[in-house]
Amino acid sequence: MKQTDILILGGGASGLCAAISAKRTNPNASVLVLEQLPRAGKKILATGNGRCNLGNLNAAAHPYTNKAFAGGVFAQLGTDDLLAFFRSLGLYTRADGEGRLYPLSNTAASVLDALRLECARLGVETLCDTKAESVKKTNGGFSVNDRFAAEKIIVCCGGCAAPAQGSDGSGFALLRSLGHEITPVKPSLVQLTTDTKPIRALKGVRAAAKLTLSTGGEAAGEVLFTEYGLSGIAAMDLSRFVLPDKPAAVSLDFLPDFSAEELTAIIAALCQNNPTLPAENLLTGFVPKALGLAALKAALGAVPQAVGSLQPNEITKITAALKSFTLALTGTKGWRDAQVTSGGANVKQFDRRTLESRLCPRLFACGEVLDVDGGCGGFNLEWAFLSGIIAGKNAALNE
Ligand SMILES: Cc1cc2nc3c(=O)[nH]c(=O)nc-3n(C[C@H](O)[C@H](O)[C@H](O)COP(=O)(O)OP(=O)(O)OC[C@H]3O[C@@H](n4cnc5c(N)ncnc54)[C@H](O)[C@@H]3O)c2cc1C
Known part of the structure; x- marks a missing residue:
């Protein structure tokens, strides 16, 4: 001994x-x-x-x-x-x-x-x-x-x-x-797995966002879209609040500094002032282009040709997609990838x-x-x- x-x-x-x-x-x-x-x-x-x-x-x-x-x-x-x-x-x-x-x-x-x-x-x-x-x-x-x-x-x-x-x-x-x-x-400080359909075209895109978990908990910072869901500091921080086996959704606010009303008014003005602007460029002043396209698709189902045709209710939906882009959470990447x-x-x-x-x-x-x-x-x-x-x-x- x-x-x-x-x-x-x-x-x-x-x-x-x-x-x-x-x-x-x-x-x-x-x-x-x-x-x-x-x-x-x-x-x-x-x-x-x-x-x-x-x-x-x-x-x-x-x-x-x-x-x-x-x-x-x-x-x-x-x-x-x-x-x-x-x-x-x-x-x-x-x-x-x-x-x-x-x-x-x-x-x-x-x-x-x-x-x-x-x-x-x-x-x-x-x-x-x-x-x-x-x-x-x-x-x-x-x-x-x-x-x-x-x-x-x-x-x-x-x-x-x-x-x-x-x-x-x-x-x-x-x-x-x-x-x-x-x-x-x-596992905590770990990547989130989500429904990937709405973010399929976003693999590799980074954006700043405030994340809210439907079962409680918030985090802010960078998110990285991946083939399985969300990574980046904000997603890792949000994982602290994930309750195993409890269904939940993650809502991403890409423009937390704007209220929904402000954002709707700004987008409406953009559409009015430049009606021939291709819709795919409507949100490039706010978020990365691929993310803007995903938000437009989430809001409208498809991206229209020009912004002049957008109706007020569609603009409200675009605002909602930017301020509460929601993904169903399927879990986390688990112990192997967790930091803590x-x-x-x-x-x-x-x-x-x-x-x-x-x-x-x-x-x-x-x-x-x-x-x-x-x-x-x-x-x-x-x-x-x-x-x-x-x-x-x-x-x-x-x-
Ligand atoms: C990829 C990654 C990146 C991270 N980055 C950061 C960061 O930048 N900043 C930050 O603050 N935190 C970070 N963390 C978290 C941080 O590393 C841990 O919280 C911290 O190391 C915990 O320290 P610890 O000594 O308690 O445990 P550990 O660092 O895990 O050390 C435990 C040690 O005990 C040994 N051990 C376990 N069981 C036994 C046993 N039965 N007999 C003998 N030996 C045993 C292990 O081999 C290990 O060497 C990161 C974690 C990971 C995985």
Whole structure:
């Protein structure tokens, strides 16, 4: 049996931060990370399209699921602390116009390298190709796989999203085996599958839109039309609200800054002032041409020759197609393509300030394995990093 003070299950974003934080808090504590993939931190490399959107200047105000619980971490550490943490690893960042933070190198590999090198410098031991399959309570703490004994463990296994990057839901099974409740999980920040007939000609078209889900929930930003439905940040953000197995429709407002009345008046004036204008060009000043054509078809069934023939009721229908272009939702692309898990270890069973289990003292959890998730924009990595730092620190106190 290999003995260690602090055993970290999962060497992803939260696990590597927990390891660094534990060692920095107590350099004398032995810290061992078990990672089931051949290398730690594989998912970090895939984040932000390879650029790693590692945080967001607006994270503290972000509507995380279980925000009050997440607030226990954000009350102790904010985005400034995260940036100071990364600077202490030699990693500098920049923010874009929406507060999204990226490494100055614009390369996710820099983030992973910084974390891995600091683990090595501090003497954190990492065992790759080693899956935590079982965990038991013992007199002195815990035993994992009947092979590793530890006084304290930190569960950092992530959720079920993107299993190719190692997060296969096994962290939930480990926590369940010790009596923890796992709230229902579903893929989040994932592309939406929809009725594709009305958008067949739109594959590859991007547009800005406000999206509303008929069962509740809104998101705004870019949408990308695809052969299966909708992608882009707005669609991914809307997926947070999708209820599995509940029929729903997505309504897209391509011109949220205009009221329906304003838009109808503008289109009516355009038609009146230039009656010979080919109808296919009527909406090119508002949306990409292909999208304008799809809206005209959705409104009128076919695209008329010239705009002069359009009747007032047809103009109202065109406005409706631009402001509530509706697609039946058939589901999402599922776990393989999801960025995040919604649901997870019930946060009521953890202390929000220390991330220690209320059921199993000396067991901590952080990152996505807990039932905390956010939208696109760096919020999930920031949660993983900061909660990892808090869990690691508290596990190392009194060691
Ligand atoms: C394609 C993609 C892009 C993303 N882009 C962004 C982004 O730009 N910004 C952002 O904020 N968020 C992004 N996310 C989400 C973000 O990556 C996650 O929320 C975050 O990585 C969660 O960190 P974690 O440490 O909790 O889990 P993970 O990063 O999933 O790490 C868990 C680790 O534990 C290991 N593991 C699991 N089970 C076991 C076990 N039983 N034994 C041993 N090891 C185990 C896994 O192999 C993995 O290495 C993205 C996700 C994906 C998939």
